[in-house]
Amino acid sequence: MEDLSDIRHEIDDIDNAILDLFQKRMDCAERVAAYKRTNNLPVLDRSRERAHMAALADKAPEDLRTYTEVLFQLLMEASRARQGKRLAAEHAPKALAAIDQACETTADLFPREAYVACQGVEGAYSQFAADRIFKHPLISYFESFEGVFRAVETDFSRYGVLPIENSTAGSVNKVYDLMMQHDFHIVRTTRVKIDHNLLAKPGTTVEQIHDVYSHEQAINQCAGFIERMGLTPHVVENTAMAAKSVADSDRTDVAALSSRACAQLYGLDVLMRDVQDRDDNYTRFACISKQLEIYPGADRTSLMIVVNHRPGTLFKALAKFYALDINIIKLESRPIPGRDFEFMFYFDVECPVTAPEFRTLMATIGDACEECRYLGSYSEVL
Ligand SMILES: O=C(O)C(=O)C[C@]1(C(=O)O)C=C[C@@H](O)C=C1
CATH class of the missing domain: 3.40.190.10 (Periplasmic binding protein-like II)
Structure with a gap:
């Protein structure tokens, strides 16, 4: 009969070797995180995980296949968590510094006259929204919502005005989907009563x-x-x-x-006249810009977050808002293109940009999600 302590010694040696390898693997994860940050890539790469897992399961003996999968799931989860933490730790102070700088450098008054991109043609509801946000907008019309995002990104227009949601028909999904693909900030929102x-x-x-x-x-x-x-x-x-x-x-x-x-x-x-099904029919429009501009009185913030595809992760992110007593005024989820039923969550929250709880939120929300993108702080004009 083998001696138990001999076997345990052997296990200790193996575990020490595993621990060594685990540390090396986690160091690689940190390097991947640095690469992903430079190249603006998300932490999660589900297709790499799937292919890697399939290759490992293939190499494992049949009777160890399930255990192999469980083990590497755990390793990849730890790797993702480490990367997420590292990126969040770097992101939070940067985001707060950018917010402080925008608060300091943005003019006191919202411009009355500006070059503005709208979708459609003269008479579009976006034009009414632009007229409400700016007193004298110099509007260029684009055929698609994508054209508006591009006009802002390429500095063709300083601002763009886009419909985001309607009180009867819900969110304008196309605009939310384009938000994932473009760089922009939200500087104002407004509501327009719609009569068809x-x-x-x-x-x-x-x-x-x-x-x-x-x-x-x-x-x-x-x-x-x-x-x-x-x-x-x-x-x-x-x-x-x-x-x-x-x-x-x-x-x-x-x-x-x-x-x-x-x-x-x-x-x-x-x-x-007025043939819409409901009389209280309003559309909310967002005014976007390339640069982050935060005007005095900004009391709303928009964020986009991605959480781990596991039970309870969205709950943990929501708990951050609850703990700080920050009211969520909109939550929208949209599928992330190319990812298997994974979603991007858009939050509009109510909290003055100068409030301490806002800073705490920005400093800690990264701990509860895989990715967090700050879209801007602004006020809604009526
Ligand atoms: O290869 C990557 O892109 C990694 O970030 C590493 C890793 C892993 O730990 O294997 C972690 C997260 C990704 O979802 C895929 C794989």
């Missing part, structure tokens, strides 16, 4: 209309009306573009769901 109207060429009657054109969100906000009237909806890029295309069309059985201002702009008649 049925616009057609002069002389057209309601009975003649079969097809109705508008933006997807407007069609959703008027879904009940469209059904009651037996109309066929067609999605176009923008409500003002819909009005323009009806004005340009030779057909007399088409109408647009757009603002009353579009009727005047494009020479159309208002056949029916």
Whole structure:
């Protein structure tokens, strides 16, 4: 019979060797983190993990395969946690320093006149929002939301105005998805009351209309009306573009769901007013900029975070807000492209940028998530 203490000695030697290798592996993780920080890559690389795990499981003896998987899952999780902590530790002071600097260097007054990028054409609701945010916006129109992000990123326009959510139809998913792919900051938000109207060429009657054109969100906000009237909806890029295309069309059985201002702009008649399903129909717009600008009175902050794909991780992030008594006014989740059912969470929180709890939040939120991106602090103008 073997002596137990001899076997235990052998185990001790093996464990010491494993510990040595574990330290070496964790050092590699730190180097990967440095590389990822320089190259702006996320900590989690699910496809690398999957391929690596499959290769290891393949090499393991059949009866040890499951244990092998459990062991390497744990190692990779520890590696991710170490990388996340390291990046968060570097990120938090940098983010706070950037916030302090922006508070110091941003002008006291929000500009009244500026070059602003909007999606659509003249008469778009984004134009109303831009008019509300700036007294005299010099607007360039872009066909897509992506065009607006690019105009800001390339300094073509100092600001961009984008719709982010509607009180009836919910979030503008396309804009949230583009947020993941672009560098920008939020400097203001505003709310615009939306009234949709049925616009057609002069002389057209309601009975003649079969097809109705508008933006997807407007069609959703008027879904009940469209059904009651037996109309066929067609999605176009923008409500003002819909009005323009009806004005340009030779057909007399088409109408647009757009603002009353579009009727005047494009020479159309208002056949029916306020056809949206709910009267309290508002859209929130965000004003974005390339540089971080924080104007006095900023009392809201937007953040994007990614949490580990494990039970309780989102709860831990939410607990940070709860512990600091910071109210979350919006939480949106969007799938991360190329990742298997993993999500980016967008938070809008209510807290003055000068409040101590805001600083604590910014200094510690990184501990509860894998990635955290600060989008800006601003106020909402009504
Ligand atoms: O290879 C990487 O990109 C790493 O960050 C290392 C590592 C690992 O520990 O093996 C950790 C996190 C990634 O999700 C993938 C793999």
